[in-house]
Amino acid sequence: MCLIANELEQRGTPTLVLGAALDIMEAGRPPRGAFFDAPLGHTCGAPDAADQQRAILRGALAAFDAITEPGAIVHLPERWKAGDGWKNQASDSTGGDSRQPRDTTPQWQHPADAVAAEGAD
Amino acid sequence: MAEPVAYIDSITERYTRLGYDPYRWYRREAAPAWTPLSKTMAESRLAVLSTAGGYTLGQVAFHYKDDTSLRGIPKATPRNALRFAHLTEHYLPGPRRDPNCMLPLERLRELEADGRIGEIADPVLSCMGGIYSQRRVREELIPAVVEQVESNKADAALLIPM
Numbered sequence: 001m002c003l004i005a006n007e008l009e010q011r012g013t014p015t016l017v018l019g020a021a022l023d024i025m026e027a028g029r030p031p032r033g034a035f036f037d038a039p040l041g042h043t044c045g046a047p048d049a050a051d052q053q054r055a056i057l058r059g060a061l062a063a064f065d066a067i068t069e070p071g072a073i074v075h076l077p078e079r080w081k082a083g084d085g086w087k088n089q090a091s092d093s094t095g096g097d098s099r100q101p102r103d104t105t106p107q108w109q110h111p112a113d114a115v116a117a118e119g120a121d
Numbered sequence: 122m123a124e125p126v127a128y129i130d131s132i133t134e135r136y137t138r139l140g141y142d143p144y145r146w147y148r149r150e151a152a153p154a155w156t157p158l159s160k161t162m163a164e165s166r167l168a169v170l171s172t173a174g175g176y177t178l179g180q181v182a183f184h185y186k187d188d189t190s191l192r193g194i195p196k197a198t199p200r201n202a203l204r205f206a207h208l209t210e211h212y213l214p215g216p217r218r219d220p221n222c223m224l225p226l227e228r229l230r231e232l233e234a235d236g237r238i239g240e241i242a243d244p245v246l247s248c249m250g251g252i253y254s255q256r257r258v259r260e261e262l263i264p265a266v267v268e269q270v271e272s273n274k275a276d277a278a279l280l281i282p283m
Contacts, residue, residue, distance in 0.1 A: 041212035
């Protein structure tokens with residue numbers, strides 16, 4: 001994503017990357033960043049936590065307006081409400097490969113989605 | 122553990138242990154690019170791109186092998202029409218329960234109605250992260266994103282990686 005951010009910025013569109021993986025974001029040096037410390041898949045907050053989601057997006061917008069130093073990453077004050085226990089598993093390097101096999105067929109969330117998309121590109 | 126997770130170190134270590142070739146993380150050596158804001162967020166037409174593999178009912182789902190395609194999701198799409206497909210499927214239970222975790226259309230519509238955002242560029246953009254070829258990101262995905270953002274006359278872009 002940082003590659004996309006820098007390319008858009010280079011071409012004249014200001015960008016902000018709102019991310020949950022701080023080290024990956026720092027390595028990519030986005031023009032502006034906002035970091036929410038949460039398990040991957042929850043960049044904008046926990047499911048059904050509308051107040052938290054709203055606060056995170058408001059924080060990101062405030063960072064967008066405020067950052068004047070290229071490469072600054074604002075750490076948002078919102079916290080993952082269930083605590084930091086998820087980090088133990090996320091940091092574990094002993095497990096297997098959790099990625100799906102690489103395949104070029106569409107991976108429908110529901111089989112019925114394929115019917116709804118008939119005739120689409 | 123209060124410190125942020127060191128994803129690059131732990132994933133590199135895992136793949137090394139599994140005997141895989143090292144994953145080439147994107148590391149930018151140059152200083153970040155920079156374009157100053159011409160307007161505040163409250164005055165801006167804001168493009169939004171999420172990399173969680175979101176699609177809407179009626180669109181084709183993403184696939185798992187360097188899928189560089191881009192979806193335009195109408196910003197008025199109701200949450201029950203949003204779907205996700207991503208190479209790292211184990212990150213999807215949250216967004217599949219509540220798409221706002223990664224594709225926060227409901228929150229963005231509220232912020233637009235409140236005047237916190239001038240306007241959300243329509244459609245909201247969606248792609249799948251986890252593309253292994255940086256060349257294909259540069260040659261296929263980025264030109265499509267740039268074309269959409271520029272043709273929508275967006276003043277700024279909010280990018281949401283998974």
